[in-house]
Amino acid sequence: xxxxxxxxxxxxxxxxxxQINCTYQTSGFNGLFWYQQHAGEAPTFLSYNVLDGLxxxxxxxxxxxxxxxxxxxxxxxxxxxDSASYLCAVTDSNYQLIWGAGTKLIIKx
Amino acid sequence: xxxxxxxxxxVICKSGTSVKIECRSLDFQATTMFWYRQFPxxxxxxxxxxxxxxxxxxxxxxxxxxxxxxxxxxTLSTLTVTSAHPEDSSFYIxxxxxxxxxxxxxxxxxxxxxxxL
Numbered sequence: 001x002x003x004x005x006x007x008x009x010x011x012x013x014x015x016x017x018x019q020i021n022c023t024y025q026t027s028g029f030n031g032l033f034w035y036q037q038h039a040g041e042a043p044t045f046l047s048y049n050v051l052d053g054l055x056x057x058x059x060x061x062x063x064x065x066x067x068x069x070x071x072x073x074x075x076x077x078x079x080x081x082d083s084a085s086y087l088c089a090v091t092d093s094n095y096q097l098i099w100g101a102g103t104k105l106i107i108k109x
Numbered sequence: 110x111x112x113x114x115x116x117x118x119x120v121i122c123k124s125g126t127s128v129k130i131e132c133r134s135l136d137f138q139a140t141t142m143f144w145y146r147q148f149p150x151x152x153x154x155x156x157x158x159x160x161x162x163x164x165x166x167x168x169x170x171x172x173x174x175x176x177x178x179x180x181x182x183x184t185l186s187t188l189t190v191t192s193a194h195p196e197d198s199s200f201y202i203x204x205x206x207x208x209x210x211x212x213x214x215x216x217x218x219x220x221x222x223x224x225x226l
Contacts, residue, residue, distance in 0.1 A: 031212045042115075042202045042217040043153070050212060087153070091212060097143075101152045 002026045004100035006088050011106045012078055020073045020086050020103045028093020034062050034073045035087040037102065043087055046073070075105075083107045112136050113205050115218025123226055124195060130188045130221045132203030139205035142186040143215060144178060147200045159186045193225045 004024045012018040024032070031050040035043035049055055049064035049071060061074040073086055088100040112135040120128050132142055142159045157178050159165045165178035177189040186205075190197055200222050204215035 033214055040200075042220040045111075045214045045216060048212075048214055095212070097155075097215065099153055099155075 002092060002098050004088055004090060004098055006086075006100045006103045008101070009104045009106065011108060012075075014078055014080060014107055014109050016078050017074065017076050018078060018105065020075070020088075020105065022071045022073070022088035022100060024069050024071075024088070024090045024098070024100075026090050026092045026098055029066060030091040030093065030095055032062075032064055032071050033089045033091075033097070034060075034071075035089065036084050037087060038084045046086075078107050080107050080109070111207055111214075111216040113139075113203065113216045113218040115203050115221055117221060118219060119222050119224075121224045121226065122193065125192055126225075128190045128193055128223060130190075130201055130203070130223075132186045132188070132205065132218050134184045134205040134207075134216075137205075137207045138183040139186075139207065140183065141206045142180060143204045143206075144176075144186075144188050145202045145204065147202060147220075149200075153202070156188075190223065193223070195225045198223055198225045 006022045034046040036046050037043040047062040054063045059076045064071045085102040085104045087102045090098045114133045116131045144156045145153045147153050155168050156171045157165045157167045159178050159180040161180045161183050167173045180186040200220050202220040204217045206215050207213045
């Protein structure tokens with residue numbers, strides 16, 4: 001079956017750095033997405049990785065290792081507004097998007 | 110770019126009413142649109158995939174006669190919840206993918222909060 005694993009919840013301190021991991025087992029791979037979802041709102045697109053390596057976009061970076069079926073989202077200089085759920089999603093060989101359950105990130109002052 | 114507009118944001122109505130939700134891609138053409146449902150503190154659940162000019166593909170367990178989907182143009186898809194009941198109360202979210210490339214990200218509308226009394 002197809003599976004995406006990410007931690008249910010993480011807590012970090014304002015100003016710090018946090019890494020949210022995602023591992024996947026899917027039938028084929030055509031890219032991995034990270035989305036941010038604030039409570040009561042729709043998800044917003046953060047990043048896309050299809051090749052191995054690190055993609056940096058401001059305070060957010062996303063890393064992919066296809067051989068390990070692994071990705072992480074790195075958030076630097078955490079702000080209170082970063083408190084949200086972070087969703088990992090993988091596109092399989094049929095271009096179906098498989099969603100993880102999301103990681104709820106709690107930022108403390 | 111890649112803006113998706115979803116309407117209405119909130120709906121409160123009586124049991125037995127049919128409710129129509131619109132999803133529009135404002136600045137791109139969306140060959141494929143997706144409809145999700147999300148219950149409080151739960152994950153996104155894909156309900157159906159909507160392709161322009163053809164019938165929607167429904168996920169297992171989703172009643173196609175209850176959740177009618179129409180994707181008549183490259184910029185508009187509608188979801189109609191027919192004869193809605195309290196158990197249909199949920200957060201419904203649409204998304205659209207730019208062009209026909211499966212590796213393109215989905216861009217989400219703001220969602221519709223549906224409450225059936």
